[in-house]
Amino acid sequence: MTLLDSWWDLRDLGHAVAAFLEWLGDRGVPSWLPYLVSTLVGLMALLLWALLSQLFFIWAERRLLARIQVRLGPNRAGPFGLLQPVADALKVLSKEMITPRGADKVLFWLAPIGVVVPAIVALGVIPFGQRMVLADLNVGLLFIVAVSSTATLFVFLAGWGSANKYSLLGAMRSVAMLISYEVVQVLALLAVAVFVGSIRLGDIVSWQGRYNTWLIFLQPLGLLGFLIASSVEVNRTPSDIAEAESEIVAGYHTEYGGIRWGMFQMAEYIAGFVVAATVAVLWLGGWTLWGLEEWVPGWLIFLIKLYGVFFLFIWLRGTLPRLRIDQLMGFAWKFLLPLMLLNVLLAGLEMVVWKETEAPAEVVLPIWAVGNIAIGVGLVVGWALLMGHLRPRNRPARSLLVREVGQIYYRPLEEV
Amino acid sequence: MVGEPLVINVGPQHPSTHGVFRLKLTLDGERILDCEMVMGYLHRSMEKLAEERTWTQNIPFTDRTDYLSAMTGNLAYCLAVEKLAGIPVPPRAHWIRTIMAELQRFASHCMAIGTFVNDCGAWHTPLLYMMREREKVLDLFELACGARLTTNYMRIGGVARDLPPEFLPRLRELVKELPQRIAEYEELLVENEIIVARARGIGVLSAEQAIAYSVSGPMLRGSGVAWDLRKANPYAAYEQVEFDIPVGVHGDCYDRFLVRLAEMRQSVRILEQALDMIPSGPVQTPVPLALRPPPGEAYGRIESPRGELGFYVVSDGGPSPFRFHIRSPSLINLTPLPEMVRGLTVPDAIITLGSIDIVVGEVDR
């Protein structure tokens, strides 16, 4: 099989690497060598991409937040302040790393290293382009969920090892959140798997490419659930309660400084990229863009989608206050979980109907899309009204305006 | 499971204590069993220092107690001394004082609401929006007296100097702009469901408790007690302006926040009237530099943005106060805090503290 039919096939870096491996194989090198080379090349590429993206997004996040907050943001170091993250990185690298006296030294040292590993490992199964995937696992979806949730273990180690009460509180919150939101996350992914019939990420993308539809239209509820659950797991506002600057200072990484703190920051960003990548792959069609991937490099399309999703996180951070832990837990168990269960049920029913009637995809998918979006909006709005907005105490209010002093207008909240 | 309660120190260095103030929380998990306040980290012994300085020299101290609301500090002290020495104030000075106090209230409430929403977990966005308006108010202060924060503008018997000619036109511009800004905040914050969920029913202080604990200002009004010294005991030119007292109903953090937001609107309303009604004339009654009020005592109090700010001054006929006591609303509003946060969680305690809106310079003095 020739990979490079013509020179523009080089646009996809995966093709280039594959061609290089083929060329190596033709030279009669030992069979393990191409594996080794491809692994190393992939690993380096992933790490390089993750770090560069992170640097870029440190800048982008600060600039965007500044724009949201009617100020300028970093604009001194380099053009448009683009060198600001480099300066930040140098500062972080050159700072002293302090270990508190009461800390558990091993855990304290282990946690910042361990916490980036799951995030980077999870990147390995993300298909950036048609052949640009380090390990095309047939259980890719499960792998992402399983690996990324282990980061919480290291967060807990950090909180425990710091011998700081704020850290401990943050770590406890983090674990509590994981337990609640992992369920929601897995159920959201399950509905996708039911639709596609595979949990290999490449299959999910090509399924969307084959039917020329993105799963966002077929699975809007699942996307909502996944986005919320993942934003909790990667500690982004409005659910950054494990860090909660205004309450517990910085949560589990209160005691960390210098590059150890930088590692937590890196883990947070890369975990955010993994989430954004998962959303891009599962719901936004991965590297496909309705045939445009023939001309535009697939990885470019994919990265644009990924960054778009990540931008959403930044936007939320600039906009929303934070929820309290019990409210966030209640939201998972009382609001998202039933919705996700219904969503899985719905997906199953739709697939059965589709299989039984054997109707053409062009007919079935639009119907499902319209139906699912309507059901999704209806469920979310209805449930939200039922849970919150219809209760008088949850309604926004205005203060009374009176003219005379001396009167008392107090009424206990329970009487409302 | 039975375990030892966890004691954490919120502060003295903490993002949400608004200064060097310390809360010692005894926790069972996240639930607060007990709360103890520790203060004094910013104690400068102003009451003692003031006994060494002349009556006029003490005015800068009143800037630095409540440093987010220097104008009202000046005003309260000058009122107390004028009451003690029987010094009349010209009408234009009364109006200038009213304008300054209301601008200061607006600026101070901007900070109060911004930091409160920050405590709720918003990442500085509302705070910076509020800063934008506060900046404009501070620019006006700079125009009038050359300082932005510690203004030192009021004098015994009037104000330090007349308003510059461009002050009133610029104030008029600002007043025209502010109502739509406040509407923007109401849209952004009051209707924000997360803020409602976070602040509704948290840190409840009933009207009876509020009165018994001597709390004042937006905290008292948030608990449903219609009490405002500007109405109850009008000073400066407040008798001649029309405004309403915003009153909360349930006495929780959300109500205190709403009261502050509504007070910003009322401040703008007062400013609008003041712009039309300010007379011309002298701004200061000549007062000797080394003022010697007759022996006696006076208690001058005003409605500062944080509550009832009072100055209890005693004179023995000398050139400096014999006793100089500041009835600081920030300190006394803290009295019910342990009661309010008991049984809540750590995040609730933080926003309750934020809704009380203390300025540690005034708590510790």
Add this chain to the structure above:
Amino acid sequence: MGTRLLSGLELAHRLERVMPGVVVEAVPEWVEVSPQAVVDVGRFLRDDPELEMNFLSCLTAVDLLDHFEVVYHLQSLRHNHLMVLKAKLWERESPELPSVASVWPGAHLQEREAYDLMGIRFRGHPDLRRLFLWEGFPGHPLRKDWLGMPGQRMPGLETFPGEPEWRGEGRG
């Protein structure tokens, strides 16, 4: 309009009718009661429907060299009137009077402040500790004899308590 300042003389009459012998002195501006009776007086003032002094506006103490004066500014929110209640303590070393925190819980921190800075003990206060200064701070700084500085009325200590003896000419 405005808050009415109740006449001390009128209040003295009223108090004498209920609690004979409790008023020590009365002038139009304020009324002085015997220190041991402040709690009873306070409870009466708070609960009497015509007075209803339910808001303790300000509690402070003044060092008048030979005696201490504890000053209560009481406000009625409903009737919008104010009164000034005083109690004089002639004990110099450990002045003591009952705490009114049980009548107005708002006195809690203010009494702690008065204890901290003026050294007046409030008997029956739920938690009488220093408020601003640390436990073990020598003396009570708002007393007139606490620190001798130029122009001070009653020269007392030469240096700050705990400060090492300064040597040489002049301070600093």
